[in-house]
Amino acid sequence: MTANAQENDNEQNELELKRLREQKSVWESDLADKSRFTLNLKLNAQERSLARSHARSVTTNLKNNNFYVHYLLTKLKEANIPLEMAAIPLVESGLNPHVHNKGAHGAWQYVRSTGYSLGLRRSRGYDGIYDFFASTDAGVKYLNRLYSDLGDWQLVVLAYNQGEYGVKRAISNAQKKGIAEPTADDIVVSRTARTYLTRFKAYSDILKNPQAYGVTLPNIKNRTPFRKVEVAGKVNSLHEAARLSGASLDILKKLNSGYTSDRIDPSRGLLVPIEHADEFEKAIYGRSAEKYTEDMPLKIKN
Secondary structure, eight states, X not given: OOHHHHHHHHHHHHHHHHHHHHHSBGGGSGGGOGGGOOSOOOOOHHHHHHHHHHHHHHHHHHHHTHHHHHHHHHHHHHTTOOGGGGHHHHHHHTTOTTOEETTEETTTTBOHHHHHHTTOOEETTEEGGGOHHHHHXXXXXXXXXXXXXXXXXXXXXXXXXXXXXXXXXXXXXXXXXXXXXXXXTTSXXXXXXXXXXXXXXXXXXXXXXXXXXXXXXXXXXXXXOEEEEOOTTTOOBHHHHHHHHOOOHHHHHHHTTTBOSSBOOTTTOEEEEHHHHHHHHHHHHSSOOSOOOTTSOXXXXX
């Protein structure tokens, strides 16, 4: 066999493996393998009851925001963060990037000062705190920062709700009482934070054991469901992009949730559903863009 023939065979094999991977649901992929659940959480009766009552709403939120799930799981895996932590944005917002509640914003519910410290910026027509992908990058950074300081993921969950310094004070108080290495069960925190941890444990167990609560996680393809298209000087509005691409305006708004108006920031480009990307590129450039592979890393500009 010639070198060229061998190379072609290798390319065909890679394409076939990729096709087979994409046939799987993301829940059947290595992104959601059981080994990714590492916290060994033990739910009490109250937490199991809460999981049963919330299981259908969790699966509904995953289905309604399916464009975000692959990215979220990918970023957690890349950062070696336990898969249970995917429950954080589910608890906070149901993965809805447009939620605004009592001074907290977006899918991860940052207050402005926290979002700014994590690199989420605002400009004319764009707000990074509402951009699911940028805010998820920030969320991964924030979770790792908290874990570096606290060394325990359940303490991280409490700190995400109550604040890092409040949890550190609670740990210090427990140590003064003779508890050398306090856990989440050993420290005194607010009732709100304790309820938050209960809800987190319930949601994470729904992700890990959906069948135990009578639900099935929605079938979400194991692939990046969108492509970034550079549109500078070609398309100026989401309405125009929807017309040219054939994608629905609602989906474009969901993928580009950081945009706060119809105007497209030419420096940021546009995320387009993968099945409409070729048509969109042909419409604005008269040809398809250079060969793209879904395994290429996607860089989201904050």
